Amino acid sequence: xxxxxxxxxxxxxxxxxxxxxxxxxxxxxxxDGTVIQVKTIEQISELDGLIIPGGExxxxxxxxxxxxxxxxxxxxIESGMPVFGICAGMxxxxxxxxxxxxxxxxxPLLDVLDVKIERNSFGRQKDSFEANISMEPVGIxxxxxxxxxxxxxxxxxxxxxxxxxxxxKIVAVKQGNIIATAFHPELTRNISLHKSFVKLVDNxx
Amino acid sequence: xxxxxxxxxxxKGVVCGKINSNSIVRGTSTLKRGFAHMLKxxxxxxxxxxxxxxxxxxxxxxSVMVLDKLPSDVRKAGGVARTASxxxxxxxxxxxxxxxxxxCRIGHVYEAxxxxxxNVDMIDESEVLTPADExxxxxxxxxxxxxxxxxxxxxxxxxxxxEGAAMIRTKGEPGTGNVAEAIYHIKKVNEELRTIKSMxxxxxxxxxxxxxxxxxxSYDLVEETAxxxxxxxxxxxxxxxxxxxxxxxxxxxxxDGIFVGSGIFKAEDAQERARAVVLATTFWEESDKVKEAQKxxxxxxxxxxxxxxxxxxxxxxRGSTV
Numbered sequence: 001x002x003x004x005x006x007x008x009x010x011x012x013x014x015x016x017x018x019x020x021x022x023x024x025x026x027x028x029x030x031x032d033g034t035v036i037q038v039k040t041i042e043q044i045s046e047l048d049g050l051i052i053p054g055g056e057x058x059x060x061x062x063x064x065x066x067x068x069x070x071x072x073x074x075x076x077i078e079s080g081m082p083v084f085g086i087c088a089g090m091x092x093x094x095x096x097x098x099x100x101x102x103x104x105x106x107x108p109l110l111d112v113l114d115v116k117i118e119r120n121s122f123g124r125q126k127d128s129f130e131a132n133i134s135m136e137p138v139g140i141x142x143x144x145x146x147x148x149x150x151x152x153x154x155x156x157x158x159x160x161x162x163x164x165x166x167x168x169k170i171v172a173v174k175q176g177n178i179i180a181t182a183f184h185p186e187l188t189r190n191i192s193l194h195k196s197f198v199k200l201v202d203n204x205x
Numbered sequence: 206x207x208x209x210x211x212x213x214x215x216x217k218g219v220v221c222g223k224i225n226s227n228s229i230v231r232g233t234s235t236l237k238r239g240f241a242h243m244l245k246x247x248x249x250x251x252x253x254x255x256x257x258x259x260x261x262x263x264x265x266x267x268s269v270m271v272l273d274k275l276p277s278d279v280r281k282a283g284g285v286a287r288t289a290s291x292x293x294x295x296x297x298x299x300x301x302x303x304x305x306x307x308x309c310r311i312g313h314v315y316e317a318x319x320x321x322x323x324n325v326d327m328i329d330e331s332e333v334l335t336p337a338d339e340x341x342x343x344x345x346x347x348x349x350x351x352x353x354x355x356x357x358x359x360x361x362x363x364x365x366x367x368e369g370a371a372m373i374r375t376k377g378e379p380g381t382g383n384v385a386e387a388i389y390h391i392k393k394v395n396e397e398l399r400t401i402k403s404m405x406x407x408x409x410x411x412x413x414x415x416x417x418x419x420x421x422x423s424y425d426l427v428e429e430t431a432x433x434x435x436x437x438x439x440x441x442x443x444x445x446x447x448x449x450x451x452x453x454x455x456x457x458x459x460x461d462g463i464f465v466g467s468g469i470f471k472a473e474d475a476q477e478r479a480r481a482v483v484l485a486t487t488f489w490e491e492s493d494k495v496k497e498a499q500k501x502x503x504x505x506x507x508x509x510x511x512x513x514x515x516x517x518x519x520x521x522x523r524g525s526t527v
Contacts, residue, residue, distance in 0.1 A: 011487060012267065014242040017207060039488070054243050055267070056303055062265045063487045067494075088243070099302040119302055125326035126349050128236045129229040148239050149304065149326070167224045187239045189206050 004033035004205050006198065007047040009073070011039060011063045013055020013088060017186040018194075022051065025195040031202050041072045049082045049201035051194075052089030054148070054184050057097070057119070060088055061108035070108060077112045082177040082204060084197045090173075090180035091117050091151050098154075113178050114157025121152035121169060121182070133183065135164045135172055140192050145171065145183035152182055177204070207242055209234050210429035210437035211366050216346035218369070237351035237371035240304075240327065241439040244268060244372075244462055248452070248483050249306065249441070251275055251466040253289075257475075258297045258305075264479035265487075268304040268326070270464065271297055276333045276380030277467035277508060280518060286334040288316045291323055298324070306353070311524035312338025321350045327372070329353045333379045333466070336524040345369030355443065357390045357521060359397035360420030362436055364527065367422050373436055375460075376521040377444015380467050382510030384451045386521065387444045391458045398434060405431035421527055435459075444521070447472070447508050449485030449498035456489035473506035 006026075008018045015037055022035045038044050050073065052060070064070040077083050077093075085093040093110050097117040105119075122129070125148070133145035145166065153170035156162065164172035164181075171182040177200065185193040218232040247267025252258045258269045273289040274282060288309045298305045304326035309316035311330055316337070320328045328350055330343055342365065345352040351371035356362035362373045375394070377387030404412045405428065417427040430437055442455035443464035452463045463486050469479050481501035488494035513519075 010246075012246040014239075014245060016245075017242065020206070055245070056243065056247060058262065058303060059247055059265050059267050059483070059487075063483070066484065067488070101299060102302050105302050124298075124324045125236075125240050125304065125351065126321070126324050127231065128240065129224075129231050130233060130236065131224075131227055131229040146235055146239060148236060148243060167227055184239060187207055187235055187242070 002205065004031065004048045004201050005046060006033060006035050006049040006051065006201055007038035007043065008035065009050060009052045009060070009064070009089075010037035011069070012059045013053040014184070014186060015053050018051050018053045018086070021186045021191050021194040022198065025191050025198045028191070029195060029198055031198060033202070039067070039069065041068050044069060044072045044076060047076065047081060048205055049197065050076070050084070051197070052083065052085040052092055053186070054087040054089065057088040057091035058105070058107045060092055065108045070110065074110050074112060077110065077178065080177060080204070082197065082200045083179070085113070085178070085180040086184060086186065087148065087150060087182060090182055091119060093178060093180055097151070113173070113175055113180060114160055115153045115173060116155040117151050118154045119151045120149050122147055122150050125149055131166060133164050133166060133171065137161060137163050137174070138196055143185070143190060143192070144188050146187045147183045150182040207235065207238055208429070208433055208437035209238070211423070211426045213346050213369070216369070218346055218348045220349055232349035234371070238438050240351050241353070241372035245439060246487065247462045248486050249462070249464045250469055250479060251464070252297065252470065254293065255296050255300045257470050258301050260476055261479055262301045262303050264476065265483035266303060266479065267462070268306055269297065269301060270306045270308065270329060272308055272333070275467040275471055276520070277382070277471050279333060280380045288320065288334065291319065294323055294325060308334055310334040311336040312341050312343060314343055317343050317348060321348050325350065327351050327353055331355065332376060332520045332523045338525070340525050342368050342525055355521070357393065359394050359401070360422065362394060362440070363420055363422045363426055363430060366436070366438055367426055370438065372439045372441070374441040374443040374464055377442070377446070378513050378516070379444045379520050381445045381513060381516070382447040382468060382508035383445040383513055384447065384455070385445070386513060387442050387446065387455060388458070391442055391455060391460055394436070394440070395459060398430070398436070401427060401431035402434040447510065448502060449481045449495060452482050453485040453489035453495045456486055462486065467508055471508045474503055477501045
């Protein structure tokens with residue numbers, strides 16, 4: 001088996017935190033691989049897995065469009081590369097997003113995850129919260145969910161599996177090789193979600 | 206995992222509650238500092254109305270900062286500069302999807318409280334406005350909304366973190382279009398970080414204690430900062446940034462992102478310039494892309510700028526020195 005290479009999309013947002021969580025996951029799992037921060041088409045082409053971090057989805061989308069990264073990422077995901085989208089990353093993966101207050105806003109999306117997103121679904125920063133989340137389908141019974149101006153999934157397509165809900169809102173989903181969460185595992189000490197993503201990449205390699 | 210150095214977990218700004226039957230907690234350092242982490246590698250733009258806020262959002266700004274007047278106009282107008290009209294802040298909040306920040310006067314506990322009630326995403330306790338208390342900054346642990354503060358040195362940055370700031374920016378010299386002071390401030394912070402890091406690496410506790418006394422902050426905060434070798438919160442560049450090259454240079458010095466004040470909306474080519482500054486911030490490591498961004502702006506349309514030596518008002522020196 002060859003060494004796996006996981007990229008963290010380094011356009012905007014909390015790249016370093018995901019980089020460190022992924023490094024720690026690989027070392028705990030004893031999986032041989034590298035983690036790199038990626039921005040260019042060339043770097044993205046080489047990847048076995050990609051994490052799209054938290055940040056502002058409008059910025060990550062627009063700047064990925066500028067250098068052709070968006071098209072390349074979409075191509076890679078459609079040909080089976082596992083991807084993990086967090087908060088802004090979840091929005092960027094979706095096919096449709098709408099802001100809770102402002103409504104429809106034009107923003108570049110990857111259109112690979114068959115869900116509709118409600119942005120800023122739980123309110124503004126003052127309403128951001130931490131709460132205990134359960135993700136039974138992936139064997140994680142308790143997880144500290146850090147929700148920062150978080151989105152939620154308002155509609156899912158038939159191939160989408162719901163991994164977690166909070167207060168009746170869908171906050172984590174899986175569709176084939178795509179995992180997406182509305183909360184930020186990289187801001188906590190718990191790397192179990194990053195570990196399951198690394199395992200997913202490793203199994204496919 | 207993000208650094209939580211200096212955290213006061215049971216402060217007044219931390220609020221436990223319930224959504225239906227689910228227990229939640231708001232205003233923790235993970236949430237406040239985490240919010241700032243989401244802004245990294247982004248550009249926050251000063252705006253005074255909805256139209257500018259929408260231009261900023263379309264250009265790729267990560268957030269907007271609402272002021273009554275842009276810093277260079279604050280200079281020209283003189284008088285007392287206060288927090289912006291709440292109605293304008295709310296109108297902007299209703300029209301853009303990105304986070305909205307607003308400034309309050311240094312030490313003005315109730316301007317902060319008004320902004321906290323308004324639900325802005327972050328409060329900037331800013332030297333651009335006229336200080337309301339010459340002896341104290343706001344005790345920011347009392348608020349659920351996160352704060353950003355300016356700093357010219359590591360000691361000043363850590364004093365603000367100890368008071369509860371969730372993010373730091375350099376002060377620079379606002380409203381001048383002159384980037385020299387911002388460059389000086391970030392280089393100074395970097396140099397001081399290298400100094401305390403080497404003290405930590407050589408296990409020289411005596412020197413670290415001396416630094417804590419000099420910085421006028423707790424020993425623990427100095428030690429934890431020395432250990433990680435960077436500020437325990439996100440650190441942006443601010444003050445005098447006017448061009449894409451300015452932004453890229455500050456990113457290369459290790460800043461986590463950029464605040465642009467008068468630089469964009471006091472220029473004649475605001476729309477192109479806003480986009481160009483975002484591009485240069487995102488792709489600062491690729492010099493060809495920075496050149497392309499710089500080419501989008503016309504120097505004849507830049508904010509004329511001011512020589513810092515001849516200023517009547519140095520905003521960076523305002524407010525309590527401790």
